[in-house]
Amino acid sequence: VTNITLALDAMGGDRAPTMVLRGADIALERHPEARFLLFGDEARIAPLLAKLPRLAKATTLQHTDEVVLDDAKPSLALRTGRKSSMRLAIDAVADGRADGVVSAGNTGALMAMAKFALKTLPGIDRPAIATLFPTRRGESVVLDLGANIECDAENLVQFAVMGDVFARTVLGLPQPLVGLLNVGSEDLKGNDAVRGAGARLRGDSPIRFYGFVEGDDIAAGTVDVIVTDGFTGNVTVKAIEGVAKLFGESLRDSFRYSLSARIGYVFARGALKKLAARLDPRRYNGAMFLGLAGIAVKSHGSTDAFGFANAIGVAIDLKVGGVLPKIIDELARLNAARTHEPSGGVVTASI
């Protein structure tokens, strides 16, 4: 096992830097080969590191006072945040000192800086944000979660390629099943972008394409990869998170509803805790910025050390699994398939 070095934005996230350091310590327990470059306020980080001797040994700290604020506009952060903990962590990947970056800070700023400093992979027009989601059958990949508000057919096809590689790398699936999110399963449903991407993926392509899927197919686990534009993906994933929270709270309220329900909870506690653990959002923390010429993982800002450790785990899996060369390789296969297929352009169906 070779060493893997990750650059961590120690100042990003609601409970940073404590959450970041404790998370790195948990990740180190699972991946003893990991090494960390930490970027942030030495006065706050050094005392924490002193209490985590195992982490301290695996870590190099680089001080900076500057931080990207949570409500900073991406364009402003890009122009003025060159000495921020987030940017310095990204730069460490750009100049080869680190194999990937993990931050729980401002998503828009992280994307803008990562795009600028790391560049996109050859053949990729726009990066996308991907995450894992619990389903009835296990876990699925969903992308894009908000990097691209408007997408054309070609963007969606590229997302399909990237999502396929993500599922092979992180879920270990030999040939993931890929679906395009739409309002119905028939070929003529949807807007031009979705219909065009569907026509292209149904043609000669290295992707194992299922066809169109609908909203309820996400939780059902009908496919391994759900491809959609960033507007729909962002709204849908947040809507699902909101409903999951409502269910959890309603269930808790139910068990407080009567003495009998409280007694019931005592007996059912073990089984309910197993369920809660499987659906725990911290388990699915760590959204990958796919399509960049470098590994960049975004953690939820509100997560804790356990969740942050999982985001670090995603970055390690992506590096070990060779996600970047695999995306380049699969794009080449997609383009080769297209040149063998004279009718491979966008097909815009009319209703």
Place this chain on the structure above:
Amino acid sequence: VTNITLALDAMGGDRAPTMVLRGADIALERHPEARFLLFGDEARIAPLLAKLPRLAKATTLQHTDEVVLDDAKPSLALRTGRKSSMRLAIDAVADGRADGVVSAGNTGALMAMAKFALKTLPGIDRPAIATLFPTRRGESVVLDLGANIECDAENLVQFAVMGDVFARTVLGLPQPLVGLLNVGSEDLKGNDAVRGAGARLRGDSPIRFYGFVEGDDIAAGTVDVIVTDGFTGNVTVKAIEGVAKLFGESLRDSFRYSLSARIGYVFARGALKKLAARLDPRRYNGAMFLGLAGIAVKSHGSTDAFGFANAIGVAIDLKVGGVLPKIIDELARLNAARTHEPSGGVVTASI
């Protein structure tokens, strides 16, 4: 109380006509003033009616053998389905014999036929599909659920007006709070349509506008009315339904997991049944086609008699509450507000 007459498509839905007739019988118990015009196959309906004497007394049956198939294309159904049970029920509203139509059949065909036969209200460019949704605070209205795959700012503003009137009529709220679904709360977030509609609703309008809301605000009940385009609305609502189903199944599995969990279920059963009743999708059955010059309610095709009775209840509430004159009135107020405001055009922000 004056009589209300509803036209029912007796042949639409997975378990039609039995489900439709039993549903009408349940609705009649709640609304003894209701009268029904039933359209469908007499050979199948008459024996069922004979077993429901109360319903038989309140019902006029008109025979037809023709049915719109669930997978029929809307355009084809419109051209060839003039004698179908669905179309005859809609025609009864168009020529004033009925106050509204309820069908559990093919959604696209129902919309196409209703638009053709009933026409849209003056001032409405495109009808939208609206439904109620359980939230942490009670219930909210969500629209559009799929009638309009692509929407501009003006469409979204009209949806806001219709959703506002729907919430006042069905939820009885004096001044509902309206939100536009987006990927963030800041004014510059989103696509042109959402930003333009946001700018217009923030201006002088009769709508109590909250601003942009995100996916998780749906379940949180942040606003009373959630406005979005038909693509996002369709995918989001189905995604939520899928997650709700996954939760229900996972919870059932948990209570079967061990003897202790089974015992726990026995004690907690009362509280859990209360929760299940509150979140029961049949309670929220009945999507309104808003913006037509007539009341048309779509029931889920897979619902049972209890769910279909609720869809009939929605149609009755809309008629009693005077939803159509209220929409016309509120559109007039919106347009009056605009003429008092010189800068009231579409404002398209740039990023």
